[in-house]
Amino acid sequence: MNRLYKTLMVLELAAALGAGLVGWTVTAQAAEAGTPAKPDVTRGQAIATQVCAACHGADGNSAGGAFPKLAGQHAEYIVKQLKDYKTQPGAKEPARKNAIMAGIAGALNDQDMVNVAAYFETQKAKPGYARDKNTVPVGQKIYRGGIADRGVPACAACHGATGMGVPVQYPRLSGQWSDYTAAQLTAFAQGTRNNSEPMHTIALRLNEAEVKAVADYIAGLH
Numbered sequence: 001m002n003r004l005y006k007t008l009m010v011l012e013l014a015a016a017l018g019a020g021l022v023g024w025t026v027t028a029q030a031a032e033a034g035t036p037a038k039p040d041v042t043r044g045q046a047i048a049t050q051v052c053a054a055c056h057g058a059d060g061n062s063a064g065g066a067f068p069k070l071a072g073q074h075a076e077y078i079v080k081q082l083k084d085y086k087t088q089p090g091a092k093e094p095a096r097k098n099a100i101m102a103g104i105a106g107a108l109n110d111q112d113m114v115n116v117a118a119y120f121e122t123q124k125a126k127p128g129y130a131r132d133k134n135t136v137p138v139g140q141k142i143y144r145g146g147i148a149d150r151g152v153p154a155c156a157a158c159h160g161a162t163g164m165g166v167p168v169q170y171p172r173l174s175g176q177w178s179d180y181t182a183a184q185l186t187a188f189a190q191g192t193r194n195n196s197e198p199m200h201t202i203a204l205r206l207n208e209a210e211v212k213a214v215a216d217y218i219a220g221l222h
């Protein structure tokens with residue numbers, strides 16, 4: 001299957017799922033007013049099953065690196081990303097550009113973002129693994145110690161020694177698909193993901209081989 005065709009299929013799927021979401025939005029209107037109430041994990045699970053599962057897995061463990069694992073990710077981080085995929089009032093474009101997720105996030109109200117994020121946070125992430133043993137030492141060195149002479153800080157300083165992150169502040173990276181992590185580092189460097197000044201600066205200082213090595217090391221973290 002060629003790449004364009006595959007992309008079109010995914011976009012069609014996203015559109016169909018987006019249409020499904022409209023029903024959810026209507027039934028959620030009672031919760032619409034004001035700041036989000038306490039998360040409703042049961043409702044979050046229903047949204048996950050009907051809307052997110054096709055790509056992220058019903059339990060947030062996606063089937064491959066084209067789609068990030070959401071299982072065990074901090075809820076506040078998930079909510080922030082969903083908002084960043086939407087064009088905010090006054091902005092010309094979303095802080096994080098992705099056609100599929102823009103459609104999905106655009107159809108979710110604030111309360112349902114909180115609900116679905118709370119559900120994925122409660123799910124257990126399946127462990128990942130590094131695919132290339134040869135680059136693990138380089139990846140580990142960058143992750144634990146950074147690259148001092150180029151001003152790259154240790155990833156562990158913020159994301160934690162085992163990649164579990166810190167709720168609210170730093171996302172979990174542990175066990176994530178290496179293709180996805182590498183793609184995000186590239187997006188931070190190029191500015192298609194423009195929602196973190198520190199990550200933009202850090203990613204700009206890594207070359208392609210280093211991105212691959214550290215992403216692959218992260219996949220095996222647990």
Ligand code: HEC
Pocket residue numbers: 010013014017047048051052053054055056066067068069070077078079081082096097098100101104108116117183
């Ligand atoms: C048609 C496929 C598809 C569906 C359905 C989908 N997503 Fe995504 N999602 C993606 C892709 C692709 C990405 C990576 C986009 C990027 O590179 O920024 C993504 C990224 C995300 C991220 C960012 C994760 C991170 O680690 O930063 C979150 C959060 C997310 N999706 C939540 C959801 C939720 C919640 C739903 C259901 C309401 C959903 N997605 C439905 C394809 C999908």
Ligand code: HEC
Pocket residue numbers: 068080142143152153154155156157158159169170171172173181184185195196198199202214215
């Ligand atoms: C100063 C703290 C800090 C350091 C050091 C740091 N990060 Fe981050 N990182 C962040 C923050 C904050 C975010 C969340 C940005 C956002 O809101 O989207 C993030 C997000 C990420 C993401 C996106 C995760 C996802 O699920 O999409 C990746 C990948 C990442 N960092 C990798 C790294 C790597 C690799 C290193 C080391 C080379 C590193 N980070 C060092 C603070 C840091």
